[in-house]
Amino acid sequence: MEFGIFVQAHLPRARMDAVGPTAEHEALVNEVELVKTADRHRWKYAWCTEHHFLTEYSHLSANEVYLGYLAAVTENIHLGSGIFNVNPQVNHPVRVAERVAMLDHLSDGRFEFGTGRGAGSREVTGFDIESTDATKAVFAEVIGEYKKMWRDEEYSYDGPSFRVPHPGSPWPTRNVLPKPWKKPHPPMWRAAGNPPTYAESARQGLGVLGFNVASIKDMEPMVRAYKDNIADADPVGDYVNDNVMITNGVVCLEDGKRAREVATTMGISYLQSLVFYYHDTFPKQEGFPVWPDPSPEPTLEEIDFRISEGYLLCGDPDEVTEQVRRYESVGCDQICFGMPLNMSWADAEETIRLVGDHVIPQIDKDPVHRSTRFRDAAA
Secondary structure: OEEEEEEOOOOOHHHHHHHOOOHHHHHHHHHHHHHHHHHHOOOOEEEEOOOOOOOOOOOOOOHHHHHHHHHHHOOOOEEEEOOEEOOOOOOOHHHHHHHHHHHHHHOOOOEEEEEEOOOOHHHHHOOOOOOOOHHHHHHHHHOOOHHHHHHOOOEOEEOOOOEEOOOOOOOOOEOOOOOOOOOOOOOEEEEEOOHHHHHHHHHOOOEEEEOOOOOHHHHHHHHHHHHHHHOOOOOOOOOOOOOEEEEEOEEEOOOHHHHHHHHHHOOHHHHHHHHHHHOOOOOOOOOOOOOOOOOOOOOHHHHHHHHHHOOOEEEOHHHHHHHHHHHHHHOOOEEEEEOOOOOOHHHHHHHHHHHHHHHHHHHOOOOOOHHHHHHHHHO
């Protein structure tokens, strides 16, 4: 099983109040440093979100710019869009194809193409899209077009959601440039927040970027739904990317007791409240507080409960190693940690370093990225 982090310029009110006017800039710059640390300490993936209008939750909107910068300051870690929004009102499909290919060149084949429909109604309606339901048909229409843009010298399209000059139009067809560097194209992934999306993603041959809104034991049926369908995939890309990534939170410090104390003060419940506020299509537990009333932060006893149930990984390196093995047991291929919530940058850096030096070597002994193996086999 492989390891990743994702960054999103999370900027909770508490950090803005504590830091002041420079808080947003510091979040963006310091998260670059976290990715650089992960690159030096055996982590295989860093995912960068694309979110719009989601105050506090995520201020990382232009992730194609961020990813290009990361490509220049890292050497080994794969850099993924988590996600590129594929709605034409947000990102025209041709522009997405161009960005993916360009990042493939600049990263020397380390780019991972994560796709999705958007976080929820606040995000998609901000671009004059009627609703999140309207994005379902658009995703199905757009997702199979990228391989054609990358593969063919001349591309044309005339569909419900976008058009590119086609033989029946008064303009000539177009050649979408550049083409991907490592053939046939970067691995393709899809964000999933609901169980049916896991099976559908498998049938499309897409890797899953799975957001963990349940305990690890409750995620097992979702992973199984994916694995049960992947053998019959009809890939929308040029190959199948058989991969399930599941996200969670982690605090790994030399002192396991202090790690638990940090977990009670880093705003984990505040973040979860923002998740359910903005991701309004996610299934929410009955009785969960309604924003702007955030869920109360956990006590030490509640942190231990979350650890035991698989809602959080927390402790010293040995403890975290044992907790990670539960993810191995449900069959996921990658575990990804959101960093840094509202913990200190020093604690976030220590977590990345300790997991990289002590946990990852015990779990992931393959120097080659799983997604790279699928790409190389297709090439």
